[in-house]
Amino acid sequence: MADDADNERGQGPGSGGEGDRGGRNDNGDHSNPGKGGGHGDEDGPDRKIAILVNEKPVTVDDKQQTGMSIKQAAIAQSVQIQLDFVLSVERGGGKTDLIGDDQPIRVHKGDRFLAIPNDDNS
Structure with a gap:
């Protein structure tokens, strides 16, 4: 039984x-x-999506993000970065793409982002 x-x-x-x-x-x-x-986590706009920013876990509320919204979420979740940092996404094979603050990006569970200080001293 x-x-x-x-x-x-x-x-x-x-x-x-x-x-x-x-x-x-x-x-x-x-x-x-x-x-x-x-x-x-990729169906519907109301799903939480877990990503990594500087190897730290960050959860975003929607798959549609911008560079700025990813940085804001990371800061809100205690990742030690600043809004003026340069954001890039790892694409595999050692390749990365820069993500502008206003650039839309579709995130997926496990995506890895790197935020580093902008060293433009001009």
Whole structure:
């Protein structure tokens, strides 16, 4: 009888056997919130998205951001940067792209940003 209850909670065969982490989200559906097929952090404007700024975790409220909004969120969450810092995003393979303060950017869970002092002394 316990097997039937486990199957109803998504803990039966093939579910991973570790409670709700085995293929069921809090809404009771079995969609994959990760890659390829679910309702992860990239669906809808009201999802919190975890990124890194200078290797520190920062959560933003929406996938649509600007360079300034990322810096503001980082500062509000105690990352030691300033609004006039230069922001860049890591693209992989050792490549980075500069992000202007007013430049729109779509962020994804785990994106890595670097904010460094602007050394323009002109």
